[in-house]
Amino acid sequence: MEALVAGKVDAVSADSPVTLYAAERSNGAIKAVGQAFDTLPYSLPVAKGSTLGPVLQTVVQYLIDSGEMRTIAERWGIENGVIETSLINAAVH
Incomplete structure (x- = not known):
C-alpha cells in the first residue's frame, strides 16, 4: 500500500x-x-492432531462469546462475516 x-x-x-x-x-x-x-472466513491452520487446535478453537469461541470478535470485525469493516461458532475442520462439517 x-x-x-x-x-x-x-x-x-x-x-x-x-x-x-x-x-x-x-x-x-x-x-x-x-x-x-x-x-470465506479465515482459518488458523495447525498440524493435524496438534494439541494447539482445540486451544485455538476455545480462544476463538471466547472472542465470539464475549463480543470481542465483533468489535475486531467492526474495526476492519467485516462485521457481516463474523462466525457464531468456532469449529475444527469447519470445511468438512
Missing part, C-alpha cells in the same frame, strides 16, 4: 478487508475498485 501511495506501483491486489482498511485510512490516496469475490 505504501508503494501504491508513493506512485511506485499502479495497483495492489489484497484481501477485501485489507484493501478497504487501507483505502479508508489513506485520505483519498487509495480507492478500492471492483467487488469482493470468493469471500
Whole structure:
C-alpha cells in the first residue's frame, strides 16, 4: 500500500478487508475498485492432531462469546462475516 501511495506501483491486489482498511485510512490516496469475490472466513491452520487446535478453537469461541470478535470485525469493516461458532475442520462439517 505504501508503494501504491508513493506512485511506485499502479495497483495492489489484497484481501477485501485489507484493501478497504487501507483505502479508508489513506485520505483519498487509495480507492478500492471492483467487488469482493470468493469471500470465506479465515482459518488458523495447525498440524493435524496438534494439541494447539482445540486451544485455538476455545480462544476463538471466547472472542465470539464475549463480543470481542465483533468489535475486531467492526474495526476492519467485516462485521457481516463474523462466525457464531468456532469449529475444527469447519470445511468438512
